[in-house]
Amino acid sequence: MRTTFRTERNVFTNKDVFKEGYDPDEILERDEEISEYIGYLEDALFGETPKNIIVYGNTGVGKTVVTDHVTQMLSSEAERRDEGVDIHVVKVNCGHHTSSYQAAVALVNAMRRDTDREEIGKGYGFADAMDMLYAEVEQREGTVYVILDEIDFLGDDDQILYELPRASANGYVERSHVGVIGISNDYTYRDNLSSKVKDTLQEDEIKFPPYDAAELRTILEDRAEKGMKEDVLDGAVIPKCAAISARDSGSARQAIDLLREAGNVADADGRDAVGETDVDEAVTRVERGRLKDGIRDLTAHGKHILLSLARAYGRQETPLRLKELLPIYERVARGAGSDPLGEHRVRDHLADLTMLGFVEQRRTNKGRAGGQFYQYDLSVDAEAVFEVVSE
Numbered sequence: 242m243r244t245t246f247r248t249e250r251n252v253f254t255n256k257d258v259f260k261e262g263y264d265p266d267e268i269l270e271r272d273e274e275i276s277e278y279i280g281y282l283e284d285a286l287f288g289e290t291p292k293n294i295i296v297y298g299n300t301g302v303g304k305t306v307v308t309d310h311v312t313q314m315l316s317s318e319a320e321r322r323d324e325g326v327d328i329h330v331v332k333v334n335c336g337h338h339t340s341s342y343q344a345a346v347a348l349v350n351a352m353r354r355d356t357d358r359e360e361i362g363k364g365y366g367f368a369d370a371m372d373m374l375y376a377e378v379e380q381r382e383g384t385v386y387v388i389l390d391e392i393d394f395l396g397d398d399d400q401i402l403y404e405l406p407r408a409s410a411n412g413y414v415e416r417s418h419v420g421v422i423g424i425s426n427d428y429t430y431r432d433n434l435s436s437k438v439k440d441t442l443q444e445d446e447i448k449f450p451p452y453d454a455a456e457l458r459t460i461l462e463d464r465a466e467k468g469m470k471e472d473v474l475d476g477a478v479i480p481k482c483a484a485i486s487a488r489d490s491g492s493a494r495q496a497i498d499l500l501r502e503a504g505n506v507a508d509a510d511g512r513d514a515v516g517e518t519d520v521d522e523a524v525t526r527v528e529r530g531r532l533k534d535g536i537r538d539l540t541a542h543g544k545h546i547l548l549s550l551a552r553a554y555g556r557q558e559t560p561l562r563l564k565e566l567l568p569i570y571e572r573v574a575r576g577a578g579s580d581p582l583g584e585h586r587v588r589d590h591l592a593d594l595t596m597l598g599f600v601e602q603r604r605t606n607k608g609r610a611g612g613q614f615y616q617y618d619l620s621v622d623a624e625a626v627f628e629v630v631s632e
């Protein structure tokens with residue numbers, strides 16, 4: 242039981258070093274990708290038409306951190322040379338702005354915020370938004386690199402990728418150039434683009450492979466040095482976090498999360514030594530965190546259905562059939578103030594939840610005459626479901 246605030250932590254010197262938004266001074270183990278990137282970006286420094294680039298790689302492999310780093314380098318270099326070439330960078334996340342129209346509006350607003358102007362409201366069409374975007378670009382009188390993070394969320398609505406690269410050729414901007422950098426988790430993204438977009442974009446590709454254990458160790462050692470006290474880590478901790486993450490995902494995010502959580506476990510225990518067993522506990526915590534994020538991302542009815550299953554599971558009534566689940570779901574949905582969906586839609590949701598790994602679907606044969614039917618069970622921790630729903 243704590244009655245006072247601590248004056249010093251047991252393990253950490255700076256927890257911010259382990260946060261998602263932390264900007265590392267140094268990007269480690271990505272020299273090849275940085276070099277390739279610099280090669281593509283360089284044209285812009287000479288006032289030429291900028292190259293369009295798409296960066297591919299799984300989650301947590303450094304696409305964002307490297308893109309931020311090299312584009313920052315590019316605009317500082319242009320400023321340092323002071324040869325009349327200004328380079329501006331504007332970034333939006335298509336995961337939050339999933340249509341070409343929304344992305345265009347978000348870009349206009351980002352550029353307006355950048356110059357302390359009011360954001361535009363609603364009620365414009367795509368063409369209006371693009372006109373406003375071109376006006377912003379033209380005002381910069383230089384090269385504007387547009388970064389579209391999570392570009393695959395645009396899906397078929399990729400008109401903006403057709404428009405932006407043609408801005409100069411079409412005379413929409415005369416004093417400026419526009420370049421596009423797309424960031425994607427989906428290696429097949431390009432295959433789904435329409436041929437007219439492919440023809441205009443003519444992009445170069447940079448692929449970010451997953452990190453191996455040795456690379457993750459380097460990244461973790463650097464973070465530990467910046468954010469943890471000296472000598473608190475047992476020698477096996479970093480190699481273990483690195484090995485688990487390399488085997489699982491090759492993600493630096495996962496590795497950093499594991500090290501932070503292992504530190505948290507020891508710290509909360511009042512220890513100033515982090516050991517291997519703390520990593521085991523960290524794995525459980527990080528997985529639970531990821532599971533809860535996944536539940537949070539579900540639609541409202543997805544959550545209602547999962548909660549119904551979790552309740553049934555808690556009463557040891559699972560596995561159960563759809564017709565047994567429906568009344569529970571209907572009560573849950575009404576309790577949350579929404580109209581329950583019909584049987585077919587619930588079945589579709591259950592199929593989605595099964596695909597996402599939240600639910601297990603079993604086919605059961607009931608003797609000769611009984612025919613076949615499906616039964617459903619919860620395949621994630623019920624507590625995590627209750628916790629998210631009660632947030």
Ligand SMILES: Nc1ncnc2c1ncn2[C@@H]1O[C@H](COP(=O)(O)OP(=O)(O)OP(=O)(O)O)[C@@H](O)[C@H]1O
Pocket residue numbers: 260261262263264265267268269270271298299300301302303304305306307426460493494497
């Ligand atoms: N080479 C590296 N050196 C130092 N830190 C890194 C490196 N690569 C990744 N990181 C860190 O790992 C985390 C995830 O990296 P980043 O956000 O760049 O991944 P991403 O590939 O863009 O992932 P996502 O597709 O999920 O957005 C960040 O905290 C980042 O600072």
